[in-house]
Amino acid sequence: LGLQAVLNDAENKQASNQFVSQWLNEFRHAVDSAKNLMEEVNYEALRLKVEGQHQSLSDIFLLNIKEKLEDTIETLKDLQEQIGDLGLKEHFGSTKQETRTPSTSLVDDSDIFGRHKEMEDLIVHLLCEDANGKNLAVVPILGMGSVGKTTLAKAVYN
Template sequence: MAESLLLPLVRGVAGEAIGTLVQTVTRMCGLDDDRETLERHLLAIECKLVNVEERSQTNGYIKSWMVKLKAAAYKADDVLDDFEYEGLRRKAQIGESTSRKVLGYVTCRSPLLFRFAMSRKLKAVLNKIKELVKEMNRFGLVDSVTREEPQLPWRQTLSKLDESTDIFGRDDDKERVVKLLLEQQHQQKVHVLPIFGMGGLGKTTLAKMVYNDQKVQQHFQLKMWHCVSDNFDVSAILKSIIKLANGTCDQADSIQILQKKLDEVIGRKRFFLILDDVWNDEKRMWEDELKPLLCCVGGQGSVIVVTCRSKQVASIMATVKPHELAFLSEEDSWELFSNKNLAMV
């Protein structure tokens, strides 16, 4: 039956999404977060498709869902093929003369035009996959017998900056953010600075650059990094921060106990906290639950930096003007791509 090809199809598209060439082009286009989200959703579906065919024989709704998923997977495959083809085309240009490369770069195959066109295509297929995943989770459409298998971990990031990786076009952004952080030194309240922009533009990389800046390291008494991702759980965030500040906590600790421990480990220290990859757009969860806990500790000049894609998330959490991350310039984009491809040769 047609559905019998669904699992290998999804597995193949997920594998294509993690291909080196696809990752290189999506990163250069500022779309790598969307690519990564697509990858995670496909892997989550793959984990639950093991025994779905048997249920589709007697459940018309599941069979209909599988048909929609198959169509969406083929569309995702086409989009990823476009990225791969573009990567191969540009890689071939590396050996051409500089004048021909620059001419081709700004005329018939402009990266800006490609970036915007592919952004629409990728977001369209990603939104469709997201809808199908929500439907899958809401109605238990593909509930596998392997329930005991652990959930895939959410995306995690680290504060360490890979010194072997060249970073292009973000020095000015770093200097502006660092200057703003240091200017808060006499402020009594904990301020929140969001860095927001389209997925893949380098928000996490910029945050790492700021976090590891020598002036920042010397200015703050306590520095912490927590990747929030899709899991905006107040208790989990508090426990992570307490541990990062060299405290301890138990799984069963209540919010009241965590608040007390947070005050004990941070006290009046001037702290710098990065909450990376925040997706939560529920104002109540921030205003009523997490903000009162994080902003009532720490000494003068304490700052929280938040990275997020959404301008709405940035506006909800900001206490100072958010820093919007723009696209790389044409020159920096070409330099980045050339550097990536030369490294692959």
């Protein structure tokens, strides 16, 4: 809860403070690096499993991951130390009233720009039957905030 409050404060201040904006970009990059490391380890473990190799991850691979993880942790610690210097605070009560607009599955086609091929591919994937003749698929839609994940999902649904 405390970190989310700091991030909310940073997002509110980034337009008026270039240092906060830079801090927020560095934080997002560090979080992405951590996610990428997790994906890299999961991929390698899955690759070994698929190839039928009943061995553990190689020492070189683990050493490489360890170094990257230590770098990411160090970056996150540095960013944590900058929170006070930037004047970012943990607000438990927000000064601005946040209201959520009602959600609807209707999407204006003009809201979707340059993603028609991805939309068609996703629809084909969702509608195809698997080898057992079942027509059930779950597809995660991942990405940073405000890149259009919900818009894409709504457009595919419609």
